[in-house]
Amino acid sequence: MRVVIQRVSSASVTIDGVIKSAIERGFLILLGVETEDTKEDAEWLCGKISQLRVFSDDAGLMNLDINSIVGDVIVVSQFTLHAMTKKGNRPSFIKAARPDQAIPLYEYFVATLQSKISGKVLTGQFGADMKVALVNDGPVTITMDTKNKE
Numbered sequence: 001m002r003v004v005i006q007r008v009s010s011a012s013v014t015i016d017g018v019i020k021s022a023i024e025r026g027f028l029i030l031l032g033v034e035t036e037d038t039k040e041d042a043e044w045l046c047g048k049i050s051q052l053r054v055f056s057d058d059a060g061l062m063n064l065d066i067n068s069i070v071g072d073v074i075v076v077s078q079f080t081l082h083a084m085t086k087k088g089n090r091p092s093f094i095k096a097a098r099p100d101q102a103i104p105l106y107e108y109f110v111a112t113l114q115s116k117i118s119g120k121v122l123t124g125q126f127g128a129d130m131k132v133a134l135v136n137d138g139p140v141t142i143t144m145d146t147k148n149k150e
Contacts, residue, residue: 026071034080
């Protein structure tokens with residue numbers, strides 16, 4: 001699994017002109033599921049994300065996690081995070097999981113993250129044409145990949 005985590009002061013997902021999800025302070029997470037991913041990958045990521053200390057304390061230092069600020073999260077499925085661009089100019093998405101595998105893992109990720117944070121975990125809509133808006137706070141953007149745990 002691969003994620004892009006953006007610390008936001010606001011974010012929203014709009015589908016067909018209707019706002020599906022909107023938050024204030026928290027995370028916008030783009031989640032890509034790969035064919036080799038398992039529930040253990042989701043659990044590892046959710047554990048890391050729920051304890052990620054990237055919110056400012058009273059001294060302006062990044063010492064607080066999402067629970068400390070009672071922040072909310074929007075999780076958006078994003079198979080393009082697994083784009084392979086080594087050969088040619090058209091990205092290949094062969095490593096991205098097909099919907100029959102990706103949807104259950106996406107839903108498991110969302111449920112697991114909700115069990116670990118005190119704020120709301122909202123979503124986009126898997127496979128939909130979404131318009132994602134955000135105000136990246138900082139900007140702070142963190143990437144994580146369960147196949148390359150750095």
